[in-house]
Every structure is written in C-alpha cells, then in structure tokens.
Amino acid sequence: MDDDGSNQTLLTESEALRPHPNSWSPDGKLIAFQRRARPNKNYAISLMNSDGTNIRQLTPEEWQSVGRVSFSPDSKSIVFNRTVRKNNIENYNITVLNIHTGKMEDISDMHATFCDWSPDGRYIIFTEPLRLGLGGGTIWIMGQNGQNPRRLIPAAVGRINKHRWSPRWSPDGKQIVFRQNEYTWEAVEGFGTSMIRKAFRIMICDRNGTNIRQLPLPKDWDYYGLDWMDDGKSIVFSAYAEIPLNEPIPRDFVWPPSNIYKYHLKTGEMTKLTDHPGTDNVLDWISDDVLSVTPAGKKKTQWGTIKK
Numbered sequence: 001m002d003d004d005g006s007n008q009t010l011l012t013e014s015e016a017l018r019p020h021p022n023s024w025s026p027d028g029k030l031i032a033f034q035r036r037a038r039p040n041k042n043y044a045i046s047l048m049n050s051d052g053t054n055i056r057q058l059t060p061e062e063w064q065s066v067g068r069v070s071f072s073p074d075s076k077s078i079v080f081n082r083t084v085r086k087n088n089i090e091n092y093n094i095t096v097l098n099i100h101t102g103k104m105e106d107i108s109d110m111h112a113t114f115c116d117w118s119p120d121g122r123y124i125i126f127t128e129p130l131r132l133g134l135g136g137g138t139i140w141i142m143g144q145n146g147q148n149p150r151r152l153i154p155a156a157v158g159r160i161n162k163h164r165w166s167p168r169w170s171p172d173g174k175q176i177v178f179r180q181n182e183y184t185w186e187a188v189e190g191f192g193t194s195m196i197r198k199a200f201r202i203m204i205c206d207r208n209g210t211n212i213r214q215l216p217l218p219k220d221w222d223y224y225g226l227d228w229m230d231d232g233k234s235i236v237f238s239a240y241a242e243i244p245l246n247e248p249i250p251r252d253f254v255w256p257p258s259n260i261y262k263y264h265l266k267t268g269e270m271t272k273l274t275d276h277p278g279t280d281n282v283l284d285w286i287s288d289d290v291l292s293v294t295p296a297g298k299k300k301t302q303w304g305t306i307k308k
Contacts, residue, residue, distance in 0.1 A: 072096075222240040259273070
C-alpha cells in the first residue's frame with residue numbers, strides 16, 4: 001500500500017500456506033517472506049518479485065523454524081535465524097544465504113531472533129530470546145560475518161523485567177528502534193505463575209546502544225510490526241490497542257484488531273493508516289526513490305507496508 005494507507009494491493013492468495021511478509025530488498029525488486037511450503041508444515045523462506053510474481057522457495061521445510069529475514073545492502077544475500085532439530089536436540093544458528101547461488105553459511109550458533117543488517121553492511125543486530133520464567137532478553141550486535149557478538153544494550157536488572165526485541169536500523173545507520181515489553185512473573189490464584197504485563201514500549205537508542213529514550217505512546221498498546229519511515233523522520237508500527245495491564249490476560253480475552261500507525265518523531269503526530277477488523281501486523285517500509293512503480297499502471301507511488 002502507499003504509506004498513507006491508500007492503494008492497498010493484494011499480492012498473494014493462500015490462506016492455507018499462511019504467508020507472513022518480511023522485508024523488501026534495498027533495491028526494491030524483491031520481497032522475502034515466510035510461508036508454509038505445504039499446509040500444516042513448517043515455515044520456509046520464500047522470495048517473490050515486488051509485484052507478487054515468480055514466487056520461489058529458498059529454505060527447506062524440514063527446518064523447525066525460521067525467523068525474520070533481512071537483506072544485505074547490495075540485495076544479494078539475506079540473514080535470518082533458524083532452528084533445526086537433530087536427534088531430538090534443537091540446534092540454533094544465524095545464517096546468511098546468497099539468493100543467487102543458494103550458498104548458505106552459518107555465521108553464529110547463538111539462539112537469536114529478529115536479525116537486521118546495518119545499512120553499511122558491517123553489522124547485524126538481533127534479539128536474545130525471552131526465557132520463560134526468567135529475565136527478558138536484549139539487543140545484541142555482531143560483525144557481518146558473525147565476529148565479536150556482544151550485547152549492545154545490557155540486560156535490565158530489577159523487579160520489573162524488560163524484554164528488548166525486534167530491532168531495526170535507521171536508514172542512515174545512526175539509530176536503532178526496538179520494542180520493549182515490561183512485565184513481572186507472579187503467582188496468581190487460578191492461573192499459577194503468570195506473566196503480568198506492566199507496559200509495552202517503543203524505544204530508540206544510538207547505534208552504540210547509548211542514549212536510550214522512550215517514545216510517548218500508549219503503554220497498553222501491544223506493538224508488533226516496527227520500522228522507520230519517511231527516511232528516518234517517522235516510525236511506522238502495528239499495534240493491538242488497550243491490552244489489560246497489571247493482571248493476567250483472561251483466557252476468554254478477545255484480542256482487538258491490529259492496525260498500522262505512523263508516528264512523526266519531531267511533531268509527535270500519530271496517524272492511523274489502516275482500519276480493519278482483522279490483523280495488520282508484520283510490515284516493512286521502503287522509499288519511493290527505490291520503488292518507483294506499482295505492479296500495474298506504471299504509476300509512480302510510494303509503497304510502505306504489505307498487508308497480510
């Protein structure tokens with residue numbers, strides 16, 4: 001769709017395979033996404049042209065899981081996390097795949113999620129997963145070949161756990177936006193030990209992990225998809241509004257629709273871009289300086305996110 005929410009265009013039709021959009025290639029020619037290779041099978045990474053044509057599968061369905069895909073700046077490779085079960089043991093890797101040759105290289109054996117390649121190609125950031133009943137994970141960084149992995153932001157210490165995840169580089173590579181979920185583990189009658197949600201946040205830090213600041217957004221909105229927009233002037237995100245805080249989420253709780261919003265960093269103006277009864281969640285923005293035509297009509301437009 002255009003990044004004002006208009007001109008929504010359906011690119012795939014396959015409810016049984018449940019495709020999940022992931023990311024644009026920096027040159028605007030390709031979209032990487034996850035889908036089931038066959039109904040009720042594991043997700044695999046696929047690739048298609050920006051108009052939805054020429055869908056091809058890149059990874060085998062035998063893998064237990066694959067994570068978010070991020071392209072290298074030259075659009076020739078992708079990085080993602082994966083889990084492969086062998087002899088009833090789960091093996092974790094961060095993998096780089098050359099999309100032209102098919103060559104794969106495991107650059108790290110860390111348990112990670114939400115990899116994102118820096119605009120200059122030198123670094124990859126990723127998330128340390130949340131550990132059930134323990135503290136939250138945080139944001140890590142390593143070199144493009146997996147060298148020198150280290151925490152970019154120290155793990156939070158205190159009564160309230162802070163899980164920092166889903167990081168995205170700004171277009172100029174100077175900042176990182178990420179989600180932060182705040183919660184405690186508490187014994188609750190009728191629920192056992194439960195996660196008690198205290199707040200949902202969107203945070204920004206400098207590229208070296210310092211100068212962390214919180215965007216003034218509702219703390220009871222559960223933020224999902226996240227990216228920069230307007231070449232770094234805005235943040236685009238999806239969110240479920242008004243999620244119960246300070247108590248277990250009831251088993252019969254009906255989740256509200258998830259829609260897409262734009263937040264302008266300088267003015268603080270927030271704009272609702274979609275308004276659907278269903279779920280608009282995974283998203284990725286690209287400038288119309290790169291993607292200059294629509295799939296039909298050859299009309300110059302600005303593409304932003306892909307609606308599931």
